[in-house]
Amino acid sequence: MAVGEAIFPEMPMIDGIRLGTSKAGISKPDRRDLVVIEIVEGASVAGTFTRNAFCAAPVHVAKRHLAQERTRFLLINTGNANAGTGDGGMRDAESCCQALGELAGAPAETVLPFSTGVIGEPLPVERIRTGLPEALASLDDSHLAWQYAAQGILTTDTRIKGATASCEIAGATVSVNGISKGSGMIKPNMATMLAFVATDAGIDQPLLEALLRESVNRSFNCITVDSDTSTNDACMLIATGRGARVVSDADVAALRGALDEVLMQLAQAIIRDGEGATKFVTLEVSEARSRQEALDVAFTVAHSPLVKTALYACDANWGRILAAVGRAPVEDFDVERVVIDLGEVRLVENGGRAAGYSEAAGSAVMAREDIVIRIALGRGDGGATVWTSDLSHDYVSINADYRS
Amino acid sequence: MAVGEAIFPEMPMIDGIRLGTSKAGISKPDRRDLVVIEIVEGASVAGTFTRNAFCAAPVHVAKRHLAQERTRFLLINTGNANAGTGDGGMRDAESCCQALGELAGAPAETVLPFSTGVIGEPLPVERIRTGLPEALASLDDSHLAWQYAAQGILTTDTRIKGATASCEIAGATVSVNGISKGSGMIKPNMATMLAFVATDAGIDQPLLEALLRESVNRSFNCITVDSDTSTNDACMLIATGRGARVVSDADVAALRGALDEVLMQLAQAIIRDGEGATKFVTLEVSEARSRQEALDVAFTVAHSPLVKTALYACDANWGRILAAVGRAPVEDFDVERVVIDLGEVRLVENGGRAAGYSEAAGSAVMAREDIVIRIALGRGDGGATVWTSDLSHDYVSINADYRS
Known part of the structure; x- marks a missing residue:
């Protein structure tokens, strides 16, 4: 069940972002379950993560990598949450980052891992490793690439979820695109299930973090399907800096407006697709x-x-x-x-x-x-x-x- | 659904307590829905009540009457909670107490009212008034009177709930009998749905209140069906004083043991009969x-x-x-x-x-x-x-x- 109409908007290109997917057999056969998001050098990246004390291995690793290096890749799998998997889960998350880094010629710390799906099963690292070349080969900035990525992160969702908005900064148009997943175990605390949002605006890291935190508090932190906070929640915001640069207070307000719009649409899309939802x-x-x-x-x-x-x-x-x-x-x-x-x-x-x-x-x-x-x-x-x-x-x- | 076997134990007589019921047509036709519990003069009565801020009219009236006069009657109806009924609901609860008081030759303040059932509908006072004479005429201290009373307080329950225990005080046996109702909207806070417990032991009011509070905290306040705290929760404990008197610490411990046993059984019976429960x-x-x-x-x-x-x-x-x-x-x-x-x-x-x-x-x-x-x-x-x-x-x- 789901409420209202499913609308996946026409997503404009975000200069500096490319998305690739593959069918790695982690989830069901013949469905996209591995997503790579490539981020141009020099971008700012901010993230909010679950406050569940039993947070999953990839959340630990993503937070550490984010603090260590400028992020160049997000690596997302569905079908397996790599949660409740102890030290082995940490090694598995690291080794997926390592594998992507090697293929892309970048340090493992520039890769942030995200997983969603079954809790407590070992991550099928070999399948992910095997699926990576295809995901990298398909990297693209088109609408279809965004749509495939939105498919590739779903679990019990019945719909893909995307939103886009734009605003004027210093006379130029910048865009904000986002995709999200989530249907059950939804009572985000600090962030929701998974959401990946990108803009071509240029903005300093601390300001980007503040904007994300505020916007998440008004959107993802105000939705609930069943009061259960997931172990894997994360919301990432990337500013590639290929477009206009946010400088004045008016620029900040404009970007905040577009960001709020995208996050609110993504959050509400999760509720409309809430497990069993009829209202x-x-x-x-x-x-x-x-x-x-x-x-x-x-x-x-x-x-x-x-x-x-x-x-x-x-x-x-x-x-x-x-x-x-x-x-x-x-x-x-x-x-x-x-x-x-x-x-x-x-x-x-x-x-x-x-x-x-x-x-x-x-x-x-x-x-x-x-x-x-x-x-x-x-x-x-x-x-x-x-x-x-x-x-x-x-x-x-x-x-x-x-x-x- | 309900879990395990339904057992309503053989209830001994509690000297000083009589129970009467009638079919007043408040709930469905031809079911017991009105209960009167008569308490001998000189008994001690303690109560704990819901902490829901929207507590029902009868809860307000029962608390006030309990503070004003020595209680002689509990008047309980099912089928209508008299909750969310504003000032009219308060007048209705008072007028039922008045009606019973007049029939029994006692001040209205010696009657404590309890209601359970639909929220927000006006209490059918005339039906209650009309049902009172039959309820008074049937007052009895037999096992069957306890069983009928247990029936007369149910709502969505599929089982009647009763428990009994005894202990030795100063060489004499005293008994504790209790009945309860509850199946949904169960997350008691300070008290549960409805429970009426009586002993023939003699015990001072402040000590009785302390014993009830402690025992409720270990039993009814530790159960939950659906996290919803009712507007009408109440647990009453009557000590008629017709049996042995609680004096020493050993007496208190003995009575506490029997009381804990009865309240725990009644609380657990509510969970076993939780709405839709299979576990x-x-x-x-x-x-x-x-x-x-x-x-x-x-x-x-x-x-x-x-x-x-x-x-x-x-x-x-x-x-x-x-x-x-x-x-x-x-x-x-x-x-x-x-x-x-x-x-x-x-x-x-x-x-x-x-x-x-x-x-x-x-x-x-x-x-x-x-x-x-x-x-x-x-x-x-x-x-x-x-x-x-x-x-x-x-x-x-x-x-x-x-x-x-």
């Missing part, structure tokens, strides 16, 4: 004492199995929303001040069902695929928006069958 | 820095939809358990020290799959209905045990169909 749900919490408090309330509602099953059932069950809000970690909570709206229909005020509410009006909103729930807490001016999906039979089927 | 899962976390840290890890695993669907699938998917442990809110977590056992089979050590682990051994444990997962964190001597169920298709069906 795309926007939870807007306002009038909290802080943004953190608003996030706490939003995620409590977003994670409630009873709210999620009611959404699946198209049941405007405001009592379950109210009960979830009421158990959120909020101090001195005066529930009489809480107002809850479902789309344009007021559900709750004065501690109970809103006076003008009718089942018919609530059900009409619930019948939609895109649903907005607004929760005003009446205690401050903090706010946050979180996106989530529902809990369906398909979610259970997918996760009771798939060994991940 | 009864015990999560033992040890070697944490504190009991709270152990509880945090245990609940993170217990709430993980991916762990719960793997349990449903009988899949010894240790990677999901490991990923859930890794995202628990634990500072400076050294995952290399974590050891995870599934029953008698070691799953995880040294940051990955245990050396001797085999799928066959893991699957053999997973095939059972009763599953124990032990997680040793290797960082202290704090521990906690939490009980939970799996996440099945039936959970989704029950909650996508049932309006609660």
